[in-house]
Amino acid sequence: MLVNLSIRDMLLIERVDLRFGAGLNVLTGETGAGKSILLDSLGFVLGRRGRAEMVRQGAEQGEVIAEFELDTGHAVAAILDEAGLPFDGQLILRRLNMPDGRKRAFVNDRAVSAEVLRSLGAALVEVHGQHDDRGLLNAKGHRALLDAYAGNETALEKVGQAWRSLRVAKQALAAAEAEVQALKADAEYVEHALQELDELAPEAGEDAALDKQRRLMQGAERVRGDVDKAVQAQQGAEGQLLDAQRWMQDANEVPELGLEAPIEALARVLIELGDVQAGVEAALARLEVDPYELERVEERLFALRALARKHKVLPDELPEIWAGFQKKARTLEAGGSQIAALTAQRAEAGRVYNALADALRGKREVAARRLDKAMKAELTPLKMENAAFETVLKDADAGPAGADGVSFRVATNPGAPAGAIEKIASGGELSRFLLAFKVCLTTGASGLTLIFDEIDRGVGGATADAVGRRLASVAVEAQVLVVTHSPQVAAMGQGHFVVSKSVKAGVTRTDVVALSEAERLDEIARMLAGDVVSEGAKAAAQALLKNAPVAAR
Numbered sequence: 200m201l202v203n204l205s206i207r208d209m210l211l212i213e214r215v216d217l218r219f220g221a222g223l224n225v226l227t228g229e230t231g232a233g234k235s236i237l238l239d240s241l242g243f244v245l246g247r248r249g250r251a252e253m254v255r256q257g258a259e260q261g262e263v264i265a266e267f268e269l270d271t272g273h274a275v276a277a278i279l280d281e282a283g284l285p286f287d288g289q290l291i292l293r294r295l296n297m298p299d300g301r302k303r304a305f306v307n308d309r310a311v312s313a314e315v316l317r318s319l320g321a322a323l324v325e326v327h328g329q330h331d332d333r334g335l336l337n338a339k340g341h342r343a344l345l346d347a348y349a350g351n352e353t354a355l356e357k358v359g360q361a362w363r364s365l366r367v368a369k370q371a372l373a374a375a376e377a378e379v380q381a382l383k384a385d386a387e388y389v390e391h392a393l394q395e396l397d398e399l400a401p402e403a404g405e406d407a408a409l410d411k412q413r414r415l416m417q418g419a420e421r422v423r424g425d426v427d428k429a430v431q432a433q434q435g436a437e438g439q440l441l442d443a444q445r446w447m448q449d450a451n452e453v454p455e456l457g458l459e460a461p462i463e464a465l466a467r468v469l470i471e472l473g474d475v476q477a478g479v480e481a482a483l484a485r486l487e488v489d490p491y492e493l494e495r496v497e498e499r500l501f502a503l504r505a506l507a508r509k510h511k512v513l514p515d516e517l518p519e520i521w522a523g524f525q526k527k528a529r530t531l532e533a534g535g536s537q538i539a540a541l542t543a544q545r546a547e548a549g550r551v552y553n554a555l556a557d558a559l560r561g562k563r564e565v566a567a568r569r570l571d572k573a574m575k576a577e578l579t580p581l582k583m584e585n586a587a588f589e590t591v592l593k594d595a596d597a598g599p600a601g602a603d604g605v606s607f608r609v610a611t612n613p614g615a616p617a618g619a620i621e622k623i624a625s626g627g628e629l630s631r632f633l634l635a636f637k638v639c640l641t642t643g644a645s646g647l648t649l650i651f652d653e654i655d656r657g658v659g660g661a662t663a664d665a666v667g668r669r670l671a672s673v674a675v676e677a678q679v680l681v682v683t684h685s686p687q688v689a690a691m692g693q694g695h696f697v698v699s700k701s702v703k704a705g706v707t708r709t710d711v712v713a714l715s716e717a718e719r720l721d722e723i724a725r726m727l728a729g730d731v732v733s734e735g736a737k738a739a740a741q742a743l744l745k746n747a748p749v750a751a752r
Contacts (some may be wrong), residue, residue, distance in 0.1 A: 200678035201324070201648045203266040208258035209240045209296070211709040217696060218713070223674035225692030226682045226711070227722060232698045233709030234682050238326065238652060241265065244294045245320025246304070246313055254298045261296040267323060273646045274322040279306070282315045290323075292316065326650040327637050335607060335633060336621040342563075342605035345590060348640055349566030354559045355600060361552040362599040368545040375541050378530060389527050392510075396521040401503060406514035409500040416493045437472055440465060556601045563592055563603055570639060577635035580672075582665045583628065586611045588635075626657035634666060638673055649673065650680045655688050667691035671748050686726040690743035695719045720744065 206215040211233050228234055243249040244263035254261040267290040269275065279286045284306055293305040294316065304316045335344075346355060444465050451458040507514040530537070567590035574588035587610040595604035610617040611628055624632055634654050641649060655666045667688035673679055674693070683689055695714045700707060714722055720740050721732065728736035 205264040206240045207262040208255040209261040210236045215711045222693035224680045224694040225689045226696045228698030232700045234698045246317030265292045324648045358555045359599040365548040365552045368548040372541040393524040401517035559601045573639045581631040648678045652682045655685045663687035686723045690747045
């Protein structure tokens with residue numbers, strides 16, 4: 200439960216330190232005193248979005264600290280474990296708000312993200328505001344409320360996954376059918392284009408290779424004459440060098456001439472000249488051009504470039520175009536079998552979805568009967584024993600949450616026909632329906648602190664007393680905080696806090712203090728009588744306190 204709440208420099212609150220106990224804790228005060236500031240500050244430390252302007256004017260930062268004492272098996276243990284935070288039953292949440300909008304959060308003095316703080320807040324406290332009845336009034340939200348009561352989270356997740364799978368299957372089938380239909384319209388073109396590409400069988404890089412080969416063959420005749428002259432000159436030089444070598448070898452019979460080195464050099468020259476001859480002869484062989492081969496190369500090169508222009512691509516992109524038309528042809532050929540397979544997949548996805556949606560419908564039907572029974576039990580002590588609450592299920596368009604429509608219908612008087620809750624219930628009745636509904640939703644929620652903000656609006660007298668007693672009975676098993684303007688509800692509290700606003704030196708401040716028994720009597724008398732508290736009002740307040748449950752005295 201929430202044991203301590205400390206607020207520093209938040210809106211009109213300069214400094215507030217509150218200690219809450221188990222059972223029913225009530226907060227009272229004049230309208231506009233700042234009760235909403237208290238709840239906003241608590242919501243801020245629980246991870247709800249805080250505005251920069253929540254920082255008190257002139258303060259360096261706003262700070263809220265909430266301390267909880269919990270069983271070690273509380274739901275927050277799993278959240279803390281996932282976040283890598285220790286837990287021994289004590290939990291201290293601390294959050295800072297800066298004037299520039301920056302925020303920092305800590306759990307047991309360890310910095311955490313706002314996401315972790317929100318997860319913890321959802322597991323620790325549930326706030327029911329004075330406008331929560333809009334959830335009951337909005338028929339679009341009734342299905343979600345019933346699912347929350349039924350605990351259908353796992354079933355909803357399975358239905359949602361099945362719905363997404365079914366949607367994917369439908370989209371795949373529609374895309375395949377559209378593709379095949381479009382290809383059928385262009386079937387002749389696809390067949391003709393593929394035939395041209397099959398006949399040509401283009402290869403990547405072929406255009407550059409053919410162009411190089413064509414230029415070499417075209418230039419062969421022009422350079423052949425020069426190469427022939429070079430061969431003749433080389434042959435003549437070789438004969439002269441051989442004669443020179445022979446003459447020097449004959450002259451080398453006279454050792455004193457020193458012709459050994461020139462003879463060896465000339466031998467090397469003849470070897471190099473042999474290499475020249477081999478290279479030139481190879482070049483001549485390459486210059487042997489078959490005119491029919493040149494014609495073939497040119498025809499293929501021109502065919503490649505013409506087909507590339509036809510498809511508005513570069514010649515090297517033709518293999519990719521070819522592959523694309525092959526795929527289209529295969530799609531046309533296998534279109535029937537592909538669509539049949541996708542149709543079967545869609546049918547199977549639909550079968551799975553329908554089965555899960557039907558199972559969810561069954562859970563909702565069981566929960567609806569249980570909720571109606573529970574609401575009847577809750578409405579009786581709230582002076583609405585003749586009221587009827589009915590959860591109606593009907594078929595609706597299929598979607599990720601199933602194929603059910605849910606609406607809550609009520610009848611407030613015996614014999615009166617049931618109708619939509621927003622058309623039948625008055626303001627005070629709506630508050631009691633909401634209280635009963637929230638009690639049903641939170642029954643069995645272990646370790647949860649429940650906060651009701653003016654849940655008793657629109658009721659008074661014996662009805663307000665009944666509301667207070669129901670809140671007190673809920674508080675036997677859970678900690679409950681109630682913001683109220685009703686003296687009958689306030690008298691049921693085991694702890695009583697008053698919110699007040701004052702102006703000192705031109706500065707407005709909101710204060711929250713715990714009341715003693717005597718102060719509590721005066722506050723309830725004020726709530727009964729207004730500004731002037733009479734002895735009669737005090738006597739009435741005393742009677743309310745005397746008639747409250749024993750735990751509240």
